[in-house]
C-alpha cells in the first residue's frame with residue numbers, strides 16, 4: 566500500500582499500485598480498481614483501492630509521416646510527443662493546459678483545449694484504441710465495437726484500462742504562435758470579443774473573478790494561430806520548482822485581489838500582437854514544477870462547468886456575482902468557448918461557455934460550490950468529471966443524461982464489476 570493523491574492534493578488515500586510493463590502482463594493480473602496516468606486530474610477520478618498505472622506502457626509503436634497517424638501506448642505523455650514530433654513538423658491536434666498528461670488520460674477525460682470551437686476534443690482525433698477488460702484486450706473504433714469506443718472516450722477509466730491508441734497529429738511549419746492579446750473591461754465585452762474572433766484556432770480568456778459592478782468579468786483574451794515561420798524547436802525543462810507546500814494563509818482574498826489587479830493592469834495597451842513559443846502559450850503553468858503546492862497542505866480543487874450558449878452571459882454573470890459575493894476568490898479563472906459536443910456518452914464539452922475556477926479547500930468552500938451547482942443546473946449545464954472531487958450523484962445524473970447508456974455498455978462488456986474510482990462510487994456509477 567502507498568499513499569497517493571491527484572493534482573488537487575485532496576483526498577490523500579492508501580492504495581495498492583500495479584504498473585504493468587506490457588499488456589500481456591496486465592492480462593494475467595487481477596484487476597479491481599482504476600487506471601491512472603500522470604495524476605493530473607484534480608480530484609478522485611484516478612483514485613481507488615487498486616490503481617493500475619500506465620507509466621511503463623510508454624512506447625511509440627509507429628508513425629506515418631504522410632497522414633500524421635501516430636500509434637503509441639497509453640502511458641506516453643503529451644510532453645514526449647511534443648519533444649519527438651515538433652522538430653519533425655507535427656503538433657498535438659488538441660492539448661489541455663498542461664503537457665504532463667498521458668494519452669490514456671487524455672482519452673479517458675476526452676480533454677479539450679483552446680481550439681474546441683473549431684477542432685473538437687482529443688478523442689475526435691483518435692481513430693482507434695485498445696483496452697483491457699479483465700483477461701481480454703479489445704480494439705474499438707467508430708466502426709468496430711463502436712459502443713465501447715464512445716463509452717471509453719470520456720469514460721474516466723470506467724470501461725477498462727486503455728493500453729494504446731492511434732490518433733492524428735497536425736502538421737506545423739513553426740514551433741511559434743502568432744498571438745493576439747486583447748483586454749476586455751467587462752463580461753459583455755469579453756463575450757463579444759470571443760464572437761468577433763471566433764475564427765481564431767485558439768482562444769482563451771483569463772477572468773478577474775473578484776471584480777464586481779461595471780467591471781464584473783473583466784478579462785484578458787489570448788488568441789493564437791500557428792506561425793508560418795520560425796524554427797521547430799521544442800520546449801525546455803521547467804526552471805522553477807515549488808519546493809514544499811506553502812502556508813495556506815498566504816493565498817487569501819487580499820493576495821488574490823492584488824494579483825488580479827496587477828495581472829489585468831500589466832498590459833497597458835488594449836491590444837498586443839506578438840509571436841510566442843508554443844510552450845508559454847499553451848502551458849504557462851508548466852514552467853513551475855509542483856505549482857500545486859502553492860495552495861498549502863489542505864489542497865485545492867478546480868470547479869469547471871459548462872453552460873449552453875443560450876444561457877451565456879446571464880448564467881456566467883450570475884455565477885461570477887455569487888463568487889464575488891462569497892469573497893472566496895479564485896486565483897485562476899479561465900473562460901473558453903466550446904463548439905458542438907461529440908457522440909461520446911460522458912464527454913464534458915457541449916456548445917457553450919466553460920469556466921474553470923481554482924479554489925483552496927477550506928470549511929466554507931463546499932457550501933459555495935453547492936450554491937454554484939444550483940445555478941449551473943438552472944441553466945442546464947454540467948461539471949467536468951476530471952476536475953471534480955465533490956459532485957453529488959444527482960448533479961452528475963442530471964447533467965450527464967446518457968449515463969444510463971454508459972452503464973449498459975459497461976455491463977455488456979463486464980467492466981462494471983471491475984473498474985471503479987472514489988468518484989464513480991460517489992456519483993452512483
Ligand SMILES: Cc1cc2nc3c(=O)[nH]c(=O)nc-3n(C[C@H](O)[C@H](O)[C@H](O)COP(=O)(O)OP(=O)(O)OC[C@H]3O[C@@H](n4cnc5c(N)ncnc54)[C@H](O)[C@@H]3O)c2cc1C
Nearest residue numbers: 600602603604605606661662667669670673676677722727
Ligand atoms: C495545469 C492543468 C491544466 C489542465 N488543463 C486542462 C484543459 O485545458 N483541458 C482539459 O480537458 N483538461 C485539463 N486538465 C486536466 C487533465 O488534462 C486531465 O485530468 C487528464 O485526464 C490528465 O491526464 P493523466 O494522464 O494525468 O490522467 P490521470 O489524472 O491519472 O487520470 C485521469 C482520468 O483518466 C483515467 N485514465 C488515465 N489513464 C488511463 C488508462 N490508461 N486507461 C483507462 N483510464 C485511464 C483515470 O482513471 C481518470 O479517470 C488540466 C490539468 C492540469 C493539472
